Amino acid sequence: MTIQQYIQQQTQLFETSIKNTLQLLNEDCTIPFIARYRKEMTGNLDEVQIEEILKAKNYYEELEKRKASILSSIEEQQALTTELKSKIEAADTLTVLEDLYLPYKKKRKTKADQAREQGLEPLAKIIMAQNAQDLENVAKKYLRQVVKDSTEALAGARLIIAEWIAERTDIRDYIRYQFNNYINITASGIKSKIKDEKAQKFKDYFDWSESLKRIPSHRFLAIQRAEKEGVIRVKLEGDEDRILQHIQRKLIKSSGACAEQIELAIADSYKRLLKPSLSNEAIQQAKERADNSAIKVFAKNLMQLLLGAPLGEKRVLAIDPGFRTGCKLVCLDENGRLLHNETIFPHPPQKDQKTAIKKISTLSEAYKIDAIAIGNGTASRETEALVRKIRFKNEIQVFVVSEAGASVYSASSVAREEFPNYDATVRGSVSIGRRLQDPLAELVKIDAKAIGVGQYQHDVDQTQLKLALDRVVESCVNAVGVNINTASKSLLSYVSGIGEKLAENILEYRTQHGAFATRNEIKKVKRLGEKAFVQSAGFLRIKNAKNPLDDSSVHPERYALVEKMAKDDGTTVAESIGNKSLLEKINLEKYISAEVGLPTLKDIVAELKKPGLDIREKAKVFTFNQNIKTIDDLREGQLLPGIVNNITNFGCFVDVGIKESGLIHVSNLANEFVSDVNDYVHLHQQVIVKVLEVDVTRKRIQLQLHK
The missing domain is CATH 2.40.50.140 (Nucleic acid-binding proteins)
Structure with a gap:
């Protein structure tokens, strides 16, 4: 099966779309770039569909790599048959592949290996053939110095048979099916621990049983955490009789002594080998399902948070509230630059409200503050009530802003690099104010896990979580677009084609040469070649540029097309921008070519109608019920x-x-x-x-x- 055939089987997408998307991914194009600027090639696939292709591609490559390793290993053992090779090459999942490899896998010496060394494998084969007339006497032929009687000989033969049974793919598949569909996960409290205060949050699981197939993600992860903390014991329970009877029907074709030995071997194989192995596998698969579900929830939440309503380029006074240590104040300009900081003590024990009110009022007037951002942590409600008492000379909006992750940012290397001469309290306050101005630009500086909008984020697969959250951040940053002349290194590093090193180089260029005047000037940045420019240019904005298209999502590779469209209508690009009636009259069919189709043309016209439009809503003031404090x-x-x-x-x-x-x-x-x-x-x-x-x-x- 080729990679395209495999991906098509997994995604049900068109063959041409898959082929062209694979080509773009292999050229190191990013998902946002492909989805936005290569619609004709992909058949208008969105970011989710492109990511599905990428995941299937990665899995297929991992599968092929494992196949090569397994084939090499079995070949070294001189055990590779034509039939086995065909089965391995046809395997379409890692589970199937590992089952095929199981009999040849190098493992620690087993009880069955010891029985083989004692010369008991021929006896095991006789038993499995089920045609021995007097098994007791047959077993005596295999007595050795270490095998003293027929009972020991039969016991050793059963160990070999048990291993054969455990390695049969059809039996393993049947038990998998039973575990995946009919088994329950049960939890019981450990008596010595259930009275502990910390254990009480898990008391729902001190006596719990539920279908493993249907258990919700949050409940499974809670049970796993409780088990990890030593509060409960967890096991899987199912209809073992049904499983044993199925295996017996499959293997036992006669009655008598051989059948009895096989029946004993089946019970041993299930209890000692199959159940532990496949129980762990079932738990692991349930964990993967729970992780995937939790990660999806986290990703959705993070996307909504990152695309939260910005206040925009307004001057902000930010307050990080506190009681004993006071409230830290900072004043920020329209671009989030720190202008002033100090501390007030309006709450107990100092309770100097008069000075605090005067200070906030004075600073608001001196720095022409448009809005006040109050962190939602300790003393938030009291601080909000204090601020709302103040009669400002100009209208000032008051917002309560989430502090989640602000302390993580304030202690980070990013914060220290931005504010080397200020302590963590000032940095935290700045973060609160900037979150109001532009949540996306500020939150990208914080490890997404620290923002606290997921469920059991510390219990899920951390590698998969990071991949998913990085994809969300990348998607949001590129969907909104970035002002290259004001963006931080953290924000720039998520722009398609840029990365951390080029982001540093952009900041270095900005420091040395001042603001970028045109998109073309971006090519002058050290080590930012044509490939990186093509990937990034459409997502980078130049405010007040000579060419108005530089402040839009129209890609530079389509500037000539836009100019032609304007010229054909007897106008200029600048005059056509925002002119909806004029733009709606354009006959787009006229401009279709081998490289540009209707999807791209429609995107261009939509952008020209509202160039540089922020897709996010605007921030709205909100007030809690002032009578509810605890x-x-x-x-x-x-x-x-x-x-x-x-x-x-x-x-x-x-x-x-x-x-x-x-x-x-x-x-x-x-x-x-x-x-x-x-x-x-x-x-x-x-x-x-x-x-x-x-x-x-x-x-x-x-x-x-x-x-």
Whole structure:
């Protein structure tokens, strides 16, 4: 099977689309670039479909590499037959491949190996043939110094038979099917641990049983974490009699002594070899499913967070609230540059509100502040209440901003590089303010796992999680576009074709030569060749450029086409930009060529109508219920404003202005079956919720989405 045939089988996409996409991927083109600027080649595939091709490609290459290794190993053993070679070459999964390799795999010396050394393999073959008339006497022929009687001889032969059974692919496949469809995962609390306070968060699993096939991702990962922490024991339970009877029917074709020995060998093989091996495999596959599900949730949440509404180029006063250590203030200009910082102490124990109010008011006027960003951590509600008391001379919007990950950023090498002369408290405050100005530009500097919008993110496969989250960041950065003259190294490094080293070179060029005036000037950056330019240019923006197309998503390779379209209409590019009536009259069919089709032409016209348009919404002011300050203030039946701050497969969490977030379980999102929480809410959405239940002891709040 060729790579194209394999990918087509896995994705059901058109052959030409796969062929051309593979070509582009092999040329090191990025997924955002392929999806945006090579639509004619791919048949208009989107980023998700291109990523499916890439995943299938990687799996196929891993499969082929493993096949070559296995064939080489078996050939060295001089055991490779034509039939076995054909089976290995036809294998389409790693599981099938490893089953075929199992009998030839180098492993530690087994009990069956010892029995073979004792000369008992011929006896095992006689038993399996099931035609011995007097098995007891036959077994005596195989007595040796280490095999004292027929009982020992038969026991050794059964060990060999048990291994044969465990290596049969048809039997392993049958048990896999049973485990995948009918087995339960059970959990029981460890008596010496269940009374510990830390164990109480897992008390739901002290006596638990559920279908392994149907267990939700979050529950499986919770059980695994509880087992890892030594709070519970976990095992798989199924209908063993059904499995044993199936194997017996498959192998036993007679009655008598041989059948009895085979039956004993089957029971031993299942208990000692098959069940442990395939149970681990089933758990591992369930873990992979749970990981994939959790990673998808995290990726969706991260995308929504990164594409959160920016305030834009406004001057911001950011406050990182605190009690004993005070509230750290920073003033930022329109581009997020630090202008001023100091600390105020409006809350206990100092409680100097008068000075604090005066200071905020003075700084707001002095630095022409447009908005105030308040971190949502400790003392957030008290600080918000204080700020709302102030009568500013000009209208100033007040926002509460998520602090998640700000402390991680403030202690990072990125933050130290940006602000070498300031401590972590100043850096954290700057991060809060910049998040309001542009969430995407600031959050890309933080390890995505630290942002806290996933479920059990520390329990899933970390390599797969990083790959998925990096793809999300790359997708978001390129979807929005980047101002090359103001972007940080972190933001630039996610631009298609750039990477960390070229991002450094761009910043170095900017420092030495000032702002880029044109997209063509980007080619002057050290080591940024034609290939990198083609990949990146369409995603990099030049504000106030001489050529207005430099501040659009129109790729430079299509500038001549746009100029021709304008000339044909008797106008200029600059005059046609934003002129919807003129643009809608263009006969796009006229400009179709071997390189450019309708998809690209439609993209160009759409961009010309609103060049450089930010796809994100604008930031909106939100106010919590000022009477709700702690969980003790909540009452069943209350209707409260809130902000969705995390989404999982089982529901979403909502910040109602107190330390604890409340849960809207999936069953309380709508009066209908909800298959995807994201169809009803999105991250940072402002909602009204109804309080259903408050458990003060366990700090749990149950909410309902109020329409």
